[in-house]
Amino acid sequence: MSTGIRVPRQPPRRQSLSTVFPGFAPNAPKRNVLVLLGYLFGLLLAVNLLALL
DSSP: OOOSOOOOOOOOOOOOHHHHSTTOOTTOHHHHHHHHHHHHHHHHHHHHHHHHO
């Protein structure tokens, strides 16, 4: 049963952040902040370990 109202199809989006950074969730800002802090902590740890070599 169609009402005759046509819903325009949305154009395909560019690659979303969730595919670039695993763990990123759309519409979840608090979780995204925690994920970002986790990535930064891991990066800091890696840089410190490299500096010790």
